[in-house]
Amino acid sequence: MIDVAALQALRSVAALGTLARAAEELGFTASAVSQQIKRLEKQVGVPVLAPAGRGVVLTPAGQAVVDSAPEVFQALERCAEAAQSVADGEPRGVVRVVAFSTGIRGLVAPALTELGRNCPELALQVTEQDPDQALYSVDAGTADLALVHDADGLPAPMSASLRRRHVHTDTGDVVMPQGHPLAQLSGPDRPLTVEDLTGQAWVTSPPGTVCHQWFRRLFAQASEEPDVRHLVDDFATQLSLVAAGGVIALIPRLARPPVPPGLVVRPLLRPPSREVHAAWRRSADTSPAIQALVAALSR
Incomplete structure (x- = not known):
């Protein structure tokens, strides 16, 4: 493993041009700096400095080492910051978040405002x-926190090295034109039943999506098959087709774009739902940054 002090010595020599000037900057003797460089050369297996008049220059291998040094020192600084963060309880640094699209829109983006303030x-x-890829990324260490939803009512399988916490329950509502007969049923807060929805024309998400599963589950006990006119994955496009008239849509609250004028949203008596969890490595349980982020996502 490369000695960090020797790497720092080489970087100083590269910047200042001589062992003596590097030694003065680092607070060592020139002999001590020379020994550090020799130790570094032994560790990497090739010369990193070559004589040049009264000074020295980097060899190509030495230049490659110096070019890589900033990443090393930045990683060490992040490590120190993380340790200090845990010690003083202050959330700081960068948290790498992986999340499904509507979770980013509905939970992560709103949390950014609170986190930026606090x-x-x-x-x-x-x-x-x-979700599956997100959990793998956190387990592999390429991400710090995953935001995942359950699949058809079942939580995504998770490694024993991870911990999860429920942060949100997402439900679906029906969107329709203001003049639609369902919009006139005894007030805007009256939940719609499956019987109310029977015989209506729909735009819904394509088969294979979570929202299509919701739609099928909603009509699982219905007396007749729903009249599906359009299969569209993008919810803004679904709203455009609703606004054009002739169809209504079932849209999750997390996924719902701003509702255009002329459309209304009505709740369901027994809405389909999905549970949303945050997941992180158990080794990060004490991280103030993770704790702050999970708290913000749970608002």
Whole structure:
């Protein structure tokens, strides 16, 4: 393994041009710096400096080592910051978040406002991933926290090295034009029943999606098959087709874009739902950054 002090010595020599000037900057003797460089050369297996007049220059291998040094020192700084964060209880640093698309829209994006206000030294790096891949990324260490939803009522399988916490229950509502007969049923807060929905024309998500499973489950006990006119995955497009008239839509609250004027949203008596969980490595249980993020996602 490369000695960090020797790597720092080489970087100083590269910047200042001589062992003596590097020694002065680092607070060592020139002999001590020379020994550090020799130790580094032994560790990497090739010379990293070559004489040049009264000074020295980097060999190509030495230049490659110096070019890589910033990443090493940045990683060490992040490590120190993380340790200090745990020690003083202050959320800071970068949390790598992987989450499904509508979870980013409905939970992560709103949480950014709160975190920016309450945790100014904490930053999120967000990547869209499906639940299975997201859990794998956290378990493999390429992400710090996953936001996942259950599949057809069953939680996604999870490694024993991970911990999960429920942060949200997502449910579906029916969107329709203001003048639609269902919109006139005894007030905007009256939940709609499956009987109310029988005989209506629909736009819904394509087969294979969670929202199509919701739709099929909603009509599982219905006396007749629903009249599906359109299969569209994008919810903004679904709203456009609803606004055009002739169909209504079942849309999850997390996924619902701003509802255009002229459309209304009505709740269901027994709405389909999915549970949303945050998952992280058990080794990060004491991380103030993870704790702050999970708290913000749970609001």
